[in-house]
Amino acid sequence: MSGETALDQSGLGVPAERAPTDWRGDAMRRRIARRYASERRFRLLGMAAVLASAGFLAFLLISMMGNGLRGFTRTEVAVPIDFPRSVAMIDPAVLQTNPEQALANANLPAVLEQATTQAFGVSDTQLLSPNAVLALRDAIIRDPAILDQKVTVNLPASTGIDVAMKSEGNGTDEALASRLDDTGVISTAFNLGFLTGSDGTDPTMVGIWGALKGSLITMVITLALSFPIGVFAALYLEEYAPRNRWTDLIEVSINNLAAVPSIIFGLLGLAIFLNVMHLPRSAPLVGGMTLALMTMPVIVIAGRNAIKAVPPSIRDAALGIGASPVQVVFHHVLPLALPGILTGTIIGMARALGETAPLLMIGMRAFVSQPPGGFTDPATVLPVQIFLWSDEVGRGFIEKTSAAIIVLLAFLLTMNSIAIYLRNKFEKKW
Amino acid sequence: MVMPDMQSSAPKMSARGVNVFYGDKQAIDNVSIDVDLDHVTAFIGPSGCGKSTFLRTLNRMNDTVASARVEGEITLDGEDIYSSGMDVVQLRARVGMVFQKPNPFPKSIYENIAYGPRIHGLAGNKADLDQVVEKSLRRAGLWEEVKDRLNESGTALSGGQQQRLCIARAIAVDPEVILMDEPCSALDPIATAKIEELILELRGNYAIVIVTHNMQQAARVSQRTAFFHLGKLVEQGPTTEIFTNPREERTKDYITGRYG
Ligand SMILES: Nc1ncnc2c1ncn2[C@@H]1O[C@H](COP(=O)(O)OP(=O)(O)OP(=O)(O)O)[C@@H](O)[C@H]1O
Ligand SMILES: [Mg+2]
Numbered sequence: 001m002s003g004e005t006a007l008d009q010s011g012l013g014v015p016a017e018r019a020p021t022d023w024r025g026d027a028m029r030r031r032i033a034r035r036y037a038s039e040r041r042f043r044l045l046g047m048a049a050v051l052a053s054a055g056f057l058a059f060l061l062i063s064m065m066g067n068g069l070r071g072f073t074r075t076e077v078a079v080p081i082d083f084p085r086s087v088a089m090i091d092p093a094v095l096q097t098n099p100e101q102a103l104a105n106a107n108l109p110a111v112l113e114q115a116t117t118q119a120f121g122v123s124d125t126q127l128l129s130p131n132a133v134l135a136l137r138d139a140i141i142r143d144p145a146i147l148d149q150k151v152t153v154n155l156p157a158s159t160g161i162d163v164a165m166k167s168e169g170n171g172t173d174e175a176l177a178s179r180l181d182d183t184g185v186i187s188t189a190f191n192l193g194f195l196t197g198s199d200g201t202d203p204t205m206v207g208i209w210g211a212l213k214g215s216l217i218t219m220v221i222t223l224a225l226s227f228p229i230g231v232f233a234a235l236y237l238e239e240y241a242p243r244n245r246w247t248d249l250i251e252v253s254i255n256n257l258a259a260v261p262s263i264i265f266g267l268l269g270l271a272i273f274l275n276v277m278h279l280p281r282s283a284p285l286v287g288g289m290t291l292a293l294m295t296m297p298v299i300v301i302a303g304r305n306a307i308k309a310v311p312p313s314i315r316d317a318a319l320g321i322g323a324s325p326v327q328v329v330f331h332h333v334l335p336l337a338l339p340g341i342l343t344g345t346i347i348g349m350a351r352a353l354g355e356t357a358p359l360l361m362i363g364m365r366a367f368v369s370q371p372p373g374g375f376t377d378p379a380t381v382l383p384v385q386i387f388l389w390s391d392e393v394g395r396g397f398i399e400k401t402s403a404a405i406i407v408l409l410a411f412l413l414t415m416n417s418i419a420i421y422l423r424n425k426f427e428k429k430w
Numbered sequence: 431m432v433m434p435d436m437q438s439s440a441p442k443m444s445a446r447g448v449n450v451f452y453g454d455k456q457a458i459d460n461v462s463i464d465v466d467l468d469h470v471t472a473f474i475g476p477s478g479c480g481k482s483t484f485l486r487t488l489n490r491m492n493d494t495v496a497s498a499r500v501e502g503e504i505t506l507d508g509e510d511i512y513s514s515g516m517d518v519v520q521l522r523a524r525v526g527m528v529f530q531k532p533n534p535f536p537k538s539i540y541e542n543i544a545y546g547p548r549i550h551g552l553a554g555n556k557a558d559l560d561q562v563v564e565k566s567l568r569r570a571g572l573w574e575e576v577k578d579r580l581n582e583s584g585t586a587l588s589g590g591q592q593q594r595l596c597i598a599r600a601i602a603v604d605p606e607v608i609l610m611d612e613p614c615s616a617l618d619p620i621a622t623a624k625i626e627e628l629i630l631e632l633r634g635n636y637a638i639v640i641v642t643h644n645m646q647q648a649a650r651v652s653q654r655t656a657f658f659h660l661g662k663l664v665e666q667g668p669t670t671e672i673f674t675n676p677r678e679e680r681t682k683d684y685i686t687g688r689y690g
Contacts, residue, residue, distance in 0.1 A: 243496065313533035317596070319494060321546040321603050322523030331545070332535065 064405055071403025074191040074204060075157040075165045077127060077180065081115045081136075082150040095144060103137045112136065112155075120185075122176060129156040129204035131193065154187065159203045159396040161186075166399065194403065198369050199385065203396025206389075208407050210371040214284055214364075214379030215353065215411060217372060221288025222295055222352050223345075229292075230299025230348075231334075231341060237300070238307040239329055258297035265294045266361030274362060281363040282378040290358050295348035302344020306337035339427040346419040353412055356383040382408040440508065442467040442607060442637040443488060443525075448502035450483050450492065457483045459661040460502075465607065470629060470638045472648035472669065475658035476684065481641045482530070484658070485609050488639065489525035490518050506607070523550055526605035530612045530641075532592035534584035534599070539576050542584040542595055543567060546603035562602055569631070570598035571624045590621030597628065607637040614647065626651050645685050649673050657681045 022028060087110045094102035112124040112132060120127060132155040139153050140146060146153075157165070160173035165186065169177065180186050197207020233254075241247045269290030273279045279286050310333050318328045359365070365384050372379035380388070382404060389401040441464035450458035457480045465471050465488075473481045483492070490511060492498040504511050511521055523546070535542050543563040546552075553559040563580070567573040572594045576587070584595055593613055600608055610629075614622040629638060629651045642648050648655055649669060656666040657678075665678045676682045 311533075313529065313531060314535065316491065316494070316529060317533040317535060317599075318545075320489070320491065320522060320527040320529065321599060322519050322521075323545075323549055324519045327549055331549075336536065 061409075064402055064409070067399055068402030068404075068406040070166050071399040071401075071406075072191055072194055073188050074129075074193075075162045076154040076187050076189050077157050077161070078152045078185040078187065079112070079115050079128070079155050080119050080150065080152045081111065083111075083147045084150070086111045087114055088147070090147060099141045099144070100137075103140060108133050108136055120176075120180065125158070126172075126176070127158055127161060129158050129162075130202050131156045131205050154189070156191075156193075156204055157186070159394060162204055163395045167395070169395070194400075198371050199367055199380065199388070200369055203392075203394050203400055206397075206400055208382075208385065208404050210368055211380050211382045211385035211404070212407060212411065213371045214287075214368070215381040215408075217284040217375060217379065218287040218291065218359075218381055219349065219353060219415070221285060221375065222291040223349060225289060225292035226295040226299055226348065227345060230296045230345075231303055233296070234300045234303030234307055234341070235329055235334070238304050239325070239333065254297045254300050258301055260294075261357075262294055262355050263357040263361065265290055266358030268293065269358060270361045280376045280378075282366045282368070282380075283376045284372060284379045284381075285375040286362050287359050287364050287379075287381065288375075290362055291352040291355060294355070294358065295345075295352045298348035298351070299341065299344050302347070303337065303341045306340025306344070307333060309340065310336045335426065339423045342419055342423040342426070346416055346423075349415060349419070350412060353415065354383055354408070356387050359384055382411065441465060443504065443506050445484075445488075446503045448484070448487060448500065448504060450480070450487055450501075451499045452483075452495070453497045457661050458487070461658075461663040463656055463663060463666055465637050465639055466654070467606075467637045468634050469654050470633050470640060470652040472652035472655045473639065473641045473658060474643070474645070474648050474655060474684070475664075477643075479658040480661045481658050482611050485527075485611055485639060485641055488607070488609055489522050489527055491522075491527065493518065523603050524605055525607040525609060526600035526603060528593070528596050528600050528608065528610040528613050530615060532589060532596050532616065534587070534592050534595050536583065536585050538581045539567075539584050539587070539595065540580040542599050543602045546599060550603055552603060566598040566602040567595075569601055569628065570594045571628055572598055590617045590624075593617060593621070594625065594628070597625065601632070601636075605636065607639070608632065610638065610640045612641050612643065615643065622647070645673070645687075657684060659684070 088106050088108065090106045091102055109124070112128060116122055116124040116127050124132065135155050136153060156162075160169050161177050161180070163169040164173040164177035165181070165188075168174070177186070193205070194207050196209050197205065198210030200206040237247060237250065241250075269286060273286045273289055274281060279289075314332050314336065315328055318332050319325075323331065359381060364380055365388065366378055366380065367388075368378050368380045370377075386401055386404045386408065389397045389404060443465040444463070446462045448458055448461045449456060461484060463471075473485065475481055483498075486492045487500050487504060488511075492500060500512060506521065506525065509516065511525075535545065537545070540563055543566050544553075544559050547559060547562050553562050564573060564577075567576065572591060575591060576582075576595075584592065587595060593616065597610075597613065614625050617625065626647065629640065632638060640648075640651065652669045654666065655669040655672040657664045657672065657676075657680075659680055665672065665676060665681045667677075672681060673685060676685065
């Protein structure tokens with residue numbers, strides 16, 4: 001009794017009749033204004049977050065492009081060569097049947113030496129890239145008639161001239177470059193060699209194709225191993241495995257596996273694939289297997305979540321008309337879960353594509369001047385190539401590094417676009 | 431109305447002393463009941479009394495609930511459906527089910543119906559399949575509404591249309607028994623009337639069991655009624671008898687709406 005009175009006195013008692021809500025009162029108006037304000041604030045915050053990330057991305061792309069696009073071009077020098085009076089020794093008969101061999105023995109380096117000294121007063125090694133011999137050879141094969149004439153051939157400039165033209169080289173190169181530039185013999189051309197070549201010692205000679213192909217083969221192996229294993233593991237754990245302590249343990253292990261630093265996977269690959277299984281060192285096969293170890297848990301986790309999100313009523317519906325458990329999984333659950341699984345795969349594969357550390361452990365940091373021909377040939381991959389070039393002292397490698405980053409980003413973009421296209425195709429909502 | 435001799439033939443399905451447990455909790459307590467081929471059997475009872483649970487034991491859908499355990503004997507044409515010799519996939523094709531909530535596949539209307547016949551190999555070719563689809567949709571009273579958009583999504587239909595689609599899907603595999611768990615609970619009176627019509631039309635070809643909270647519906651469509659309460663089968667018999675002259679006080683209270 002006394003408690004009730006106390007309540008009443010403190011004004012907490014339930015009033016006999018509820019006062020009508022004043023929907024137009026000041027307090028209500030203020031509440032509405034506050035609600036609108038918080039909504040606006042939230043939208044602004046969201047927009048700011050999106051703008052910030054877009055800004056970072058734009059900055060990254062622009063700075064990469066600024067540095068890297070120059071890596072796709074090369075400086076060329078127009079060298080006048082007077083073939084009839086040069087030291088070239090070419091057997092016209094052999095040139096007809098086997099031009100490569102004829103030109104290999106033709107003493108072309110001496111021809112270049114003679115030509116550059118005559119025309120510009122400098123040796124060919126200072127002026128021209130080691131590639132220039134090859135470029136000259138190709139020019140002759142293209143049109144053997146020039147051997148009887150005095151012609152001007154555009155040949156790739158040496159790294160020193162190249163750097164001097166593009167940014168800032170050392171004193172002698174700068175002087176030479178500006179002198180040549182004034183006479184109008186210097187031009188810039190697209191460097192096809194960068195897209196078709198492999199690693200080398202001279203920046204004007206290196207190409208990205210070897211690393212790109214290495215990445216491609218490695219990714220194929222990673223996908224071929226991690227996708228089916230990951231999807232089947234996720235399906236088994238979600239649809240078939242009994243819920244008990246063992247499956248809990250497996251779940252915890254897989255979650256932990258996804259968080260293990262990548263270099264540890266490299267050590268694992270080194271210990272198992274190389275030391276125990278004796279697979280070839282530096283090979284995309286081993287790289288792909290190592291990266292698959294890393295990618296699989298990501299796919300399992302994403303896959304399990306996607307499978308869990310399939311409504312149970314769909315399973316009931318299928319079971320209810322007599323679909324077997326396997327039919328339920330493959331006809332209904334998997335198609336509905338596939339978009340989610342693909343999202344996980346994109347994330348996992350993108351991470352694998354950018355990985356350097358585990359590949360260093362299994363020897364994929366070797367100097368590889370030939371693109372790999374197969375799964376077991378020595379190879380390197382794009383991020384490792386970037387890492388190697390960024391470590392080079394030569395100035396010419398700076399722009400090559402940036403150019404390689406552009407290639408890596410383009411690869412990543414292509415891979416993700418394909419995955420997103422596939423995802424949207426399967427996501428077709430009914 | 432219901433002639434006594436209609437029960438003379440052997441029952442299509444029969445349950446004897448069935449107990450169902452969810453973990454330690456008993457949801458069905460010693461239920462024995464027969465389901466006849468040419469009858470519609472209605473299960474009525476207050477919410478949570480175990481109607482759905484019992485219905486799901488009849489086609490072993492409870493197998494999918496990890497904690498569920500079934501005791502007792504349930505036979506289909508005299509064969510124990512929980513015996514090891516019974517193929518559960520085939521059982522569910524023979525004992526079809528329509529769920530309380532419409533659950534069409536997120537596929538086209540055509541695919542929804544064609545799926546069952548396809549996995550059971552009931553249609554030889556595309557023309558056969560087309561025919562099965564049309565026949566099933568016609569029987570479910572949906573054909574006229576969807577015949578021009580068979581390739582559209584089944585989930586884009588209205589709730590009532592979806593439920594009829596699910597019924598069409600169930601009868602497309604030509605089951606012997608159809609279990610319906612409150613098929614009209616989400617439907618308006620017109621859609622309900624359509625489904626009741628359908629049930630009356632299907633009667634005789636299939637043994638039908640329907641769970642309903644709607645007493646009028648039970649009275650309209652069923653020939654036999656079973657009243658469940660707290661997991662027990664309180665009373666069963668011809669529908670007219672249950673509704674006009676129930677033996678048990680609890681049944682009387684329930685159908686007159688004195689508790690629910
Ligand atoms: N999956 C489950 N796990 C545990 N208990 C369950 C499960 N399904 C049902 N039950 C319990 O079993 C009892 C019977 O449930 P059931 O769904 O069969 O009732 P119902 O008669 O169909 O009710 P309603 O008319 O509301 O659909 C309820 O007490 C419910 O809590
Ligand atoms: Mg129910």
